Amino acid sequence: MxxxxxxxxxxxxxxxxxxxxxxxxxxxxxxxxxxxxxxxxxxxxxxxxxPNISVLLDDNNTTQSITLESNVILYSAEKSLAIINSGNKIITKADGENIFINIGDKNFTSEYFKLGTKDKNSVIKYNDKKYRGFLKLLSDGNKILVVNELPLxxxxxxxxxxxxxxxxxxxxxxxxxxxxxxxxxxxxxxxxxxxxxxxxxxxxxxxxxxxxxxxxxxxxxxxxxxxxxxxxxxxxxAQVFYSASCGGHTENSRNVFGNYDIPYLQGVQDGDEPYCSIMHGFEWTEKYSTDKVLSFLLKANKINNSNYNIENINIESRFTSGRVNELKFELTSDNIDKEIIITGNNIRSIIKRENGGILKSTMFDINFDNDILEINGKGNGHxxxxxxxxxxxxxxxxxxxxxxxxxxxxxxxxxxxxxxx
Structure with a gap:
């Protein structure tokens, strides 16, 4: 078909x-x-x-200065406006719903502008990187969006x-x-x-x-x-997802993204010995002090202060794949008991890695002893x-x-x- x-x-x-x-x-x-x-x-x-796809390259500036390394054509939403020679500098500024451009002594205002060439193999440089297609400049409130528009x-x-x-x-x-x-x-x-x-x-x-x-x-x-x-x-x-390493069993999309009961994304076993175990760093370990764990819970608004003792941490349930479904924290403060349960892929965004990144996977076991939480996991990704x-x-x-x-x-x-x- x-x-x-x-x-x-x-x-x-x-x-x-x-x-x-x-x-x-x-x-x-x-x-x-x-x-x-x-x-x-x-x-x-x-x-x-x-067809063309639009890729956001930058959205962090209210003004933008671009120095050209080749001759390009400046296009507005309606037509081509000017040929800009190599070495010229373009200064852009967000102007409400429109974008303002200054080139030497000339000013232009439009809904958006494009920089490129008539050649379908147009190449343009931005922030020291070369891109195919066009650069599209447009306003998003008070920010300038720099978008690379090119064939898929x-x-x-x-x-x-x-x-x-x-x-x-x-x-x-x-x-x-x-x-x-x-x-x-x-x-x-x-x-x-x-x-x-x-x-x-x-x-x-x-x-x-x-x-x-x-x-x-x-x-x-x-x-x-x-x-x-x-x-x-x-x-x-089809709806497509992918990740680096499933840890031995892919996951049902509903368990990660919610309300996505998709027949071809139910999860499959990935070999008796995980196929993806060939990945460097397939098995990994993270260790945390109780103070660090409390800081995670505080930042996630699971507690309103860090004056708690952690009595226990355990895995309450797992999905069919083996990934953790519910991770339970038992806390006490002033003789008041508190239980916190973090579920599914949310665990990865709350319990960070030592480098500050999200936890590699929820395919893990834990050991909580002497006020140290040790997580031993497999794989990387959802x-x-x-x-x-x-x-x-x-x-x-x-x-x-x-x-x-x-x-x-x-x-x-x-x-x-x-x-x-």
Whole structure:
């Protein structure tokens, strides 16, 4: 079945923010296709006619100064306004619902502006990074939004190398193809939001995006090989999630995101010995003093002061996957007992890691002794959908991308979306 962009939009599904990226790769054996010199010298094809996606690059400034390193055209919402030569400086300022631009002795005001070239392979530099497509400048109250608008397939070129390890040979080949299909499906769903100024963030709130400098020739090749392929269920685009390492069992989406009882996201066992155990740091430990635990509870508004003693901490219940469902804290203060239960994925955002980041996973055991809470866990991420390191293992084991996606999204199909319709 061929899906059009418009039929895809009719069946859009709410996507949630995700958070994940990884840089470690490993060497393994595989019966998959072997990379060769031609693969690594593969030129990026930018002539695939995919719709544009808008990526938020910056939203932290009330004024913005951009120095151009190449000649570009300044476009308003209605028309092209001027050719700006390399070396010129553009000063922008939010002006209510409009944006104000100053270039030398010339001033312009519009709903938004674009900077780019007439060439469809336009490349523009912002904050020392090169991006394909256009820069779009618009106002959001008193802030300036800097948005990279570019074809979806080109966007994926700057995503895939940052969202999954490439590997040293061909060991990750089919895993990368499965990730390309998943990332494309996710992106298209985000592109159909209504009344928005951009589609996706450039970080783990959506997918990590690094522009041209992040691109690799081999992942450009993989993206072209899978161009237009998305996951569907009952002929509708599937809802896609992925994380680094599921810890041995993926999770039911309802247990993480709530009210999402999706047939193909019920959770699957990921091998008798977890496929994703090949990930560096698969097993991990965090230790906390009682004072630190109380500070977590205070910051989460679970208690209104830190004048408590922690009598006990225990796991009350687990999901079928083995992840913690309920983590209970038994506290006392002035002979008053208090119980606090933190549930599901909320545990990760309340109990932080030593470096301040969210807890890697809720696939863990605990030990509370001598006023020290020790958490011993497995995996990294919420665990819903595609397990990236599990996919890498399966790729090493000779599975192709279709088998990998079928394992993590059972009952789904891979279909082609026709960008030209």
């Amino acid at each position: 061929i899906l059009t962009v418009y039929s895809f939009h009719r069946y859009s599904i709410i996507n949630l923010f995700l958070f994940i990226f990884f840089i470690i790769s490993f060497i393994g054996c595989s019966s998959s296709k072997r990379f060769n010199d031609e693969d690594y010298n593969y030129p990026s094809k930018s002539n695939i006619n995919s 397939e080109d966007y994926l070129r700057g995503v895939l190398p940052l969202e999954m390890p490439i590997g040293q040979g061909d060991e990750n080949y089919e895993a990368l193809k499965s990730m390309a299909v998943a990332a494309r499906t996710y992106s298209l769903s985000k592109m159909n939001k209504k009344n928005k100024t951009f589609d996706v963030y450039l970080d783990v709130r959506d997918q990590v995006y690094g522009g041209i400098e992040a691109e690799k020739e081999i992942t450009n090749k993989l993206i072209d090989e899978t161009a237009g392929l998305i996951l569907t269920y009952d002929d509708n685009p 665990g819903v959908g595609l397990c990236q390191w599990g996919a890498i293992y399966l790729s090493n084991d000779g599975r192709d991308y279709k088998e990998i996606l079928s394992h993590y999204f059972p009952g789904t199909e891979i279909e082609s979306i026709n960008y030209d319709k």
